[in-house]
Amino acid sequence: MTDKVIELRGVQQRFHARGTPDGYLTAVQDASFTLAADPPQVVSLVGQSGSGKSTIARNVLGLQKPTAGTVTYGGKDIFNLSRAEYDEYRKNVQPVFQDPYSIFNPFYRVDRVLWKAVKKFSLASTREAGEALIEESLKAVSLDPGRVLGRYPHQLSGGQRQRIMLARIHMLRPAFVIADEPVSMLDAQIRKMFLDILLDFQREHRMTTLFITHDLSTVYYLGGQVMVITKGVIVERGPVSSVMHEPSHPYTRLLLDSIPQPDPANRWTTRIKVDESPDADTTAAEAPEPRPLL
Amino acid sequence: MRFLEAVLRTVRHSRRLATGLVILGLMVLLALLSPLIVKAIGGSTDPLELAAYERWLVPGPGHLLGTDQFGRDVFAMVISALAVSLQIGAIAGLISTVVGVIVAFVAGYKGGWIDGLLSTFTGILLVIPTFPLLIALSAYAKNVSLFQVGVMISIFSWPFAAKTIRSQVLSLRSRPYVDLARVSKARDLEIIGTELLPNLLPFIGVGFASSALGAIFGLVGLEVIGLGPGGVIDLGQIIFNAINTGALTLGAWPMFVVPIALLTLLFAALNMINIGLEEVYNPRLRGVAGE
Numbered sequence: 061m062t063d064k065v066i067e068l069r070g071v072q073q074r075f076h077a078r079g080t081p082d083g084y085l086t087a088v089q090d091a092s093f094t095l096a097a098d099p100p101q102v103v104s105l106v107g108q109s110g111s112g113k114s115t116i117a118r119n120v121l122g123l124q125k126p127t128a129g130t131v132t133y134g135g136k137d138i139f140n141l142s143r144a145e146y147d148e149y150r151k152n153v154q155p156v157f158q159d160p161y162s163i164f165n166p167f168y169r170v171d172r173v174l175w176k177a178v179k180k181f182s183l184a185s186t187r188e189a190g191e192a193l194i195e196e197s198l199k200a201v202s203l204d205p206g207r208v209l210g211r212y213p214h215q216l217s218g219g220q221r222q223r224i225m226l227a228r229i230h231m232l233r234p235a236f237v238i239a240d241e242p243v244s245m246l247d248a249q250i251r252k253m254f255l256d257i258l259l260d261f262q263r264e265h266r267m268t269t270l271f272i273t274h275d276l277s278t279v280y281y282l283g284g285q286v287m288v289i290t291k292g293v294i295v296e297r298g299p300v301s302s303v304m305h306e307p308s309h310p311y312t313r314l315l316l317d318s319i320p321q322p323d324p325a326n327r328w329t330t331r332i333k334v335d336e337s338p339d340a341d342t343t344a345a346e347a348p349e350p351r352p353l354l
Numbered sequence: 355m356r357f358l359e360a361v362l363r364t365v366r367h368s369r370r371l372a373t374g375l376v377i378l379g380l381m382v383l384l385a386l387l388s389p390l391i392v393k394a395i396g397g398s399t400d401p402l403e404l405a406a407y408e409r410w411l412v413p414g415p416g417h418l419l420g421t422d423q424f425g426r427d428v429f430a431m432v433i434s435a436l437a438v439s440l441q442i443g444a445i446a447g448l449i450s451t452v453v454g455v456i457v458a459f460v461a462g463y464k465g466g467w468i469d470g471l472l473s474t475f476t477g478i479l480l481v482i483p484t485f486p487l488l489i490a491l492s493a494y495a496k497n498v499s500l501f502q503v504g505v506m507i508s509i510f511s512w513p514f515a516a517k518t519i520r521s522q523v524l525s526l527r528s529r530p531y532v533d534l535a536r537v538s539k540a541r542d543l544e545i546i547g548t549e550l551l552p553n554l555l556p557f558i559g560v561g562f563a564s565s566a567l568g569a570i571f572g573l574v575g576l577e578v579i580g581l582g583p584g585g586v587i588d589l590g591q592i593i594f595n596a597i598n599t600g601a602l603t604l605g606a607w608p609m610f611v612v613p614i615a616l617l618t619l620l621f622a623a624l625n626m627i628n629i630g631l632e633e634v635y636n637p638r639l640r641g642v643a644g645e
């Protein structure tokens with residue numbers, strides 16, 4: 061299929077919130093971008109905590125309907141799909157979430173998320189075929205099936221749990237992986253392993269990844285495209301190399317400056333106050349008139 | 355079975371919970387056997403019949419706890435009253451829990467205006483003083499069946515169950531594993547049944563135990579002030595009779611003491627179950643529990 065494209069147009073997400081002037085908090089403002097499955101690529105979305113990254117992920121995954129704007133898959137609004145289109149969309153847009161602890165229901169063994177994928181997406185017709193598929197996928201993410209199957213979530217490490225989520229992705233082979241800070245809770249070694257698996261998936265299984273992070277070093281490592289978001293607004297986008305070397309937006313420069321310097325002479329000389337970023341009073345104040353709620 | 359497994363796992367973690375369950379289990383067993391026990395006591399005569407024996411017999415080998423003002427065997431009466439009290443607790447507890455769980459799930463999971471409406475309604479029921487209303491209701495209910503009494507009481511006890519469970523649903527429904535189920539094409543009902551419900555079992559248990567407790571003691575309260583619905587002889591009714599006839603001064607102390615002892619035991623058992631469940635599942639107390 062050639063129309064495997066996710067497109068966000070003018071997505072706005074507001075939440076009821078106390079203590080704001082109009083009773084709303086705008087988490088995402090006028091976000092527009094396109095993710096194409098062909099050619100497979102990595103698009104990073106980088107921004108500080110609270111900038112609206114997870115909200116965009118939830119919009120793309122269909123978990124949260126934006127208050128304005130549209131999210132389309134293959135040209136169709138994802139909140140208004142026919143049964144067949146919905147199945148197609150679900151099969152092809154899958155997440156890896158941030159917290160490897162709460163992604164598992166503590167009541168069940170970890171096998172269940174894999175079996176659920178097998179059953180709900182009809183990946184195998186017999187039990188044996190399902191078992192074979194699960195083992196194959198666990199091995200693809202360097203997990204020993206014997207050591208993880210039949211266990212409860214709390215009996216596995218964070219890295220193991222997060223790789224089970226990757227095994228699930230490996231089974232489903234979606235065209236798009238929406239990874240919301242998948243490595244922020246992992247140590248450096250496991251982090252690299254995780255990123256390498258993602259890059260493998262891109263090459264071998266032609267998956268496009270929307271990679272959400274607040275960490276520029278992972279963005280460097282992954283390469284591809286990057287979008288910079290601050291206070292709900294995407295302020296800069298382009299190939300990683302050019303955005304990193306010639307940032308055009310002051311916020312991007314600030315982000316780059318805030319990477320810890322390995323040079324001791326350079327350390328601790330400037331303090332960065334996040335709230336005094338140059339665009340602090342522009343984004344909120346000059347945002348277009350909010351559209352009415354649906 | 356998963357369910358049994360989970361229950362066993364929970365019980366292993368709390369001696370209190372285990373003790374409470376054992377005591378409650380024994381009392382339920384006693385209640386279940388009550389028809390046989392009554393038969394064994396009476397032989398060919400029905401020991402609960404008016405004037406079955408002489409009045410005000412003191413405790414002795416023939417009548418372990420003596421007889422009451424109508425010549426009924428007190429031991430047989432207490433045993434069958436225990437069964438009645440437990441049944442009322444079970445009926446009211448069950449109705450409260452089922453209604454509470456449904457309301458809590460609809461409100462908590464659907465959110466929005468439905469939640470607003472249901473929560474307001476629950477809130478209103480929570481703040482109106484229930485005891486006077488119960489008194490008023492029972493004034494109309496002179497000859498009611500045991501089941502009707504249970505229903506009557508549960509009208510007032512379900513909001514308590516609903517309130518606790520709703521707040522749990524609210525905290526559970528935004529868990530990442532619920533999102534994962536949704537992107538795995540699980541439907542709302544499936545998510546409620548398989549993702550949320552199992553994690554709510556302890557809270558449902560607490561809801562059941564506290565509304566059963568509330569129902570039993572609510573009824574006792576009504577009986578003791580002489581306003582209980584007629585036709586149902588529970589433990590409270592016997593206590594009321596003992597007070598009313600001055601049984602203590604006539605040497606018939608078991609009629610007063612034994613029902614109160616049984617109620618105290620029941621209260622302790624249900625509370626141990628409540629506290630035990632919270633102990634095992636309260637995340638703050640949990641850390642050391644592991645599995």
Ligand SMILES: Nc1ncnc2c1ncn2[C@@H]1O[C@H](COP(=O)(O)OP(=O)(O)OP(=O)(O)O)[C@@H](O)[C@H]1O
Pocket residue numbers: 075076077085086087107108109110111112113114115116274
């Ligand atoms: N369901 C919600 N209700 C109300 N406010 C919300 C909700 N979800 C997110 N927000 C608010 O929207 C803003 C953006 O949140 P979001 O989770 O998208 O940030 P983020 O960029 O993912 O941050 P982090 O890096 O900490 O994960 C925050 O101010 C948050 O408080």
Ligand SMILES: [Mg+2]
Pocket residue numbers: 113114115240241
């Ligand atoms: Mg986030």
